[in-house]
Amino acid sequence: MNWSPEAKSILKQIPSFSRGMVINNVEHFAAINNYQEITLGTMKAAREEMKANKKTAFPQSMNNNKNTQPIENNNQIQENEEIPWTEEARKRVEHAPDFVRPGIYKLMQKKARLHGYREITAGFLSEIRDESMKLASKRIKNIGFDELRMDAWDKAKEKLKSAHKKEVIDQIKSFLGERTTRNEGIITKFQAYLKASDETVKTESTPPPIWTEEAKQRMERAPIFVRGRAKKSIESYANQKGIAVITGELINQYMKNIPSFVRNKSQ
Numbered sequence: 001m002n003w004s005p006e007a008k009s010i011l012k013q014i015p016s017f018s019r020g021m022v023i024n025n026v027e028h029f030a031a032i033n034n035y036q037e038i039t040l041g042t043m044k045a046a047r048e049e050m051k052a053n054k055k056t057a058f059p060q061s062m063n064n065n066k067n068t069q070p071i072e073n074n075n076q077i078q079e080n081e082e083i084p085w086t087e088e089a090r091k092r093v094e095h096a097p098d099f100v101r102p103g104i105y106k107l108m109q110k111k112a113r114l115h116g117y118r119e120i121t122a123g124f125l126s127e128i129r130d131e132s133m134k135l136a137s138k139r140i141k142n143i144g145f146d147e148l149r150m151d152a153w154d155k156a157k158e159k160l161k162s163a164h165k166k167e168v169i170d171q172i173k174s175f176l177g178e179r180t181t182r183n184e185g186i187i188t189k190f191q192a193y194l195k196a197s198d199e200t201v202k203t204e205s206t207p208p209p210i211w212t213e214e215a216k217q218r219m220e221r222a223p224i225f226v227r228g229r230a231k232k233s234i235e236s237y238a239n240q241k242g243i244a245v246i247t248g249e250l251i252n253q254y255m256k257n258i259p260s261f262v263r264n265k266s267q
Contacts (some may be wrong), residue, residue, distance in 0.1 A: 001027045001030055001031070001038055002036070002037045002038065003038045004036070004037055004038065004039045004040065005036050006039065006040045007040055007043055010043060011023070013139060015139055015209075018117075020115040020116035020117040021115075021116040021225060023116075023118075024047060024115075024118065025050055026038055026042065026043055026046045026114055029042070029045070029046035029049060029050075030042055031045070031184075033045075038090070038178070042097045068262075080219040082120050083109055083112045083113065083117065083118065083119065083120055084097050084118075084120070084121070085108075085120045086119060086120065086121050086122060088121070089120050089121055089122045089124070092122055092125060093105065093125070107128065107130060108120050108124075109124065111124075112124065135163070168235065198238060207238065208235055209235055209243060209244050209245060209246050210240040210245050210246065210247060211245075211246045212246065212247050212248070213246065214248040215246045215247055215248055215251055217252070218248055218251055219231060219234075219251075232263075234246060234251060234254050237250075237254045238250060
């Protein structure tokens with residue numbers, strides 16, 4: 001299904017954790033209504049139909065289609081099916097070292113099911129790579145390093161009990177030692193994530209803010225599949241502002257920074 005440039009632009013603004021679900025539902029809406037292309041108008045019409053089912057935020061007709069099930073059952077339906085890769089995404093993985101390639105294939109299948117993707121693209125691969133880099137940066141900080149250094153691997157080995165994991169670290173060190181060029185883009189990202197992890201630690205040490213009854217009721221009206229992430233995002237926003245109590249007004253302030261398509265779907 002073709003997406004217009006305007007529709008693609010809106011799609012990129014939607015958080016990755018819900019983008020796959022939006023794609024699935026908008027394309028389903030377009031197919032059953034004989035749309036040849038998904039435009040901004042198509043997305044708005046699909047959104048209205050999704051809002052009509054307040055419990056799941058999915059069109060009621062989807063429940064009658066055996067090939068398209070609510071996201072709650074998505075993992076179960078595709079458990080034994082391999083999610084296809086685009087040619088660009090598969091070629092990128094083929095350039096990865098042999099010892100990490102199987103892990104990438106396994107992780108991407110798991111993440112694609114989790115996020116509701118029907119295809120693994122190069123863009124989604126980049127998102128999960130960045131997510132993994134952030135996690136790795138946090139772990140590097142936890143063992144006492146604030147920059148990328150080869151001796152961090154030795155320190156990590158000391159904390160591991162698994163012989164297999166220690167072997168993987170040796171393979172990584174050997175691979176890095178043989179490289180004659182550096183991927184400066186990746187190095188720059190890692191350093192940025194290392195710096196950001198300091199701010200994350202400070203945020204995590206802050207006690208969670210209190211929700212007023214009005215704010216709780218607002219949150220309960222949000223679709224179930226985005227409620228948990230939205231709650232964390234709003235609490236993080238409150239912590240950044242130094243606010244101890246989350247009110248309806250604070251939620252309004254937070255929502256101003258969210259794309260209108262997502263904001264309207266959550267209200």
